[in-house]
Amino acid sequence: MASGPHSTLHVGSAAVLKLGTGLRETPPVPWSPISAGGEAQVCALGLTAHRPVLQRHVLKIRRAVRSRSPCSLELATPRKGTLLINNIFAIIPAILMGVSKVARAFELIILSRVLVGICAGISYSVLPMYLGELAPKNLRGTLGTMTEVFVIIGVLLAQIFSLQSILGNATGWPILLALTGVPALIQLLSLPFFPESPRYTLIEKGDEETARQALRRLRGCNYDVEAEMEEMREEERKEREEGRLSVLNLFTFRPLRWQLISIIVLMAGQQLSGINAVNYYADIIYTSxxxxxxxxQYVIVGSGVINLVMTVVSAVLVERLGRRILLLSGYGICGSACLVLTVALLLQSTVPELSYLGIICVFAYIVGHSIGPSPVPSVVRTEIVLQSSRTAALTVDGAVHWLTNFIVGLAFPSIQVAIGAYSFLIFTVLCILTAAYIYVVIPETKGKTFVEINCAFAKRNGVEFPEEKDVTMAEPHTPSLPSKQTSF
Structure with missing residues (x-):
């Protein structure tokens, strides 16, 4: 399979596409003029202390709503074209946020965060499809987790830039907010030189020659692309039995029932496992x-470094140990950390030394989440569905991700006030339930084709997946049939 400089092209794709996402995904502190410029600066903009919180919730709602947009946008625009258009929703907000101080208009920040939410919702669904379809099966897991690596790098850079000694101050925060447009500009200038998804080109458009050229460019001139072309033709033949599925069809289509449930569980579990709650509570733990x-703020940067290192470890191990082991071990560490953290918080008033155990639990949780629950679901969700249903499935995936993110961010402060440290026991239970589902339902997908993975789900769905035919000669390709709803 592809390796060497051509593997570097795959990783380079992830770097260009995901670094800006990390800068946009920075925790709320750097975005808030309250933390960056103090009360005087807030009053100068006309902001109140509640409006930055409103911005964050508006952003999450907007992401959840806009995560449905790829289903319609992607049908009319290729993967690469969608990502190019999406840069508009990052560059314009960067400009608006950069001039908001001069204009003395907090409304520009709120409007910009809405537009950034559109950008995040679209890229969250379309980008995994594009990169998953570019990668050979032996690099699919690594490339999928490398996207998370570059998100973390973007987050870490934003945390560093937002230090009060750099840009997190009354004079520097407009520049900090405007920096989100730099990666988008780089992507806008460099992405046209990357090939379109070969699977999209062959299966969706029926253009064999362009798909073959894209594969040769990705894998190298000496690589025999015909075997991979035939695997894509086989996937296209299976999909003719399925037809193109809309989001509504997806919920009633039996052959994809457990794949859809698995996507929902993976993405809901990722957010409901407590990552945002731990980050929310971290300052209190550090202070205690x-x-x-x-x-x-420097401790937060340190936790970002740990997050980055462990996500890189996950990217290295995902093709060696497999997806299931990383997910199960990650949820095990997270659940255990939340349990011990509960005990530490309850007893630290009588045993002050336990406050240090609380810090260890926070860092242990970050390690566990960085190994599995954070990077691996982005790989699995792309692998367990075929081409014709992938857009609809990732639309559901994005909506679940951002809605659960919003629910945790909105509900956890109230839960924490009501039951205190016991709130982390909820996340322990949710980690256990998610791990149990993964152990029972989700098969190992490492090194398997998309068709083989769907065959593994067929028995659980109660359907017979068409058997693969031995093909000795490449058959002439015919484009996918018009949209329809059938069973396999």
């Missing part, structure tokens, strides 16, 4: 351990 509140 004696960390000066003004210095906690």
């Amino acid at each position: 351990a004696g960390v000066d509140p003004t210095q906690s």
Whole structure:
């Protein structure tokens, strides 16, 4: 399979496409003029203390709504074309946020966050499809997790830039907000040189020669692309039995029932496992351990470094150990960390030394989430559905991801006030339930073709998947049939 410089092209794709996402995904502190410029700057903009919180929730709702957009946009526009158009929703907000201080208009920040939400919703669904379809099966897991690596790099860069000694201050925050447009500009200038998805070109458009050229460019001139071309033809033949599915059809289509449930469980479990709650509570834990509140920003950067290192480890191990082991071990670590954190928070008033155990639990949780629950679902969700249903499935995936993210962000502060440290027991239970589902239902997908993975789900769905035919000669390709709803 592809390796060497051509593998570098795959990873380069992920770097260009996902670095900007990380800058846009930075935790709320750097975005808030309250933290960056103090109360005087807030008043100068006309903001109240509640409006930055409103911005965050508006952003999450907008992402959930706009995660449905790829289903219609992607049908009319190729993967690469969709991503190119999507840069508009990153560059324009960067400009608006950059001039918001000069214009003395907080409305520009809120409007920009809405537009950034559109960008995040579209890229979250379309980008995994594009990269998953570019990668050979022996690099699919690594490339999928490398996208998360570059998201974390973007987050870490934003955390560094938002330090008060750099740009997180009254004069520097407009520049900080405007930096999100730089990666989008780089993507806009460089993405045209990357090939279109070969699977999209062959299966959706019926253009064999263009697909073959794209494969040769990705895999190298000496690579025999015909075997991979035939595998894509085989997938296209299976899909003729299925037809193109809309989001509504997907919920009633029996051959994809457990794939859809698995996508929902993976993405809901990723958010409901408590990652945002742990980040929310981290400052309190650091302060209780004696960390000066003004210095906690450096501890947060340190946790970002750990997040990055462990996500790189996951990218290295995903094609060696498989998806299931990383997911199960990650949820096991997260659930255990939440359990011990509960005990530490309950007893630290009587045993002050336990406050240090709380910090260890936070870092252990970050390690566990970075190994499995954070990067691996983006790989699995692309692998368990075929081409014709992938757009609809990832639309559901994006909606579930952002809605559960919103629910946790909205509900956890109230839950924490009501039951205190016991709130982390909820996440322990949810981690256990998610791990149990993965153990029972989701098969290992490492090194398998998309067709083989769907065959593994066929028995659980109660359907017979058409048997693969031995093909000795390449058959003439005919484009996919018009949209229809049938069973396999």
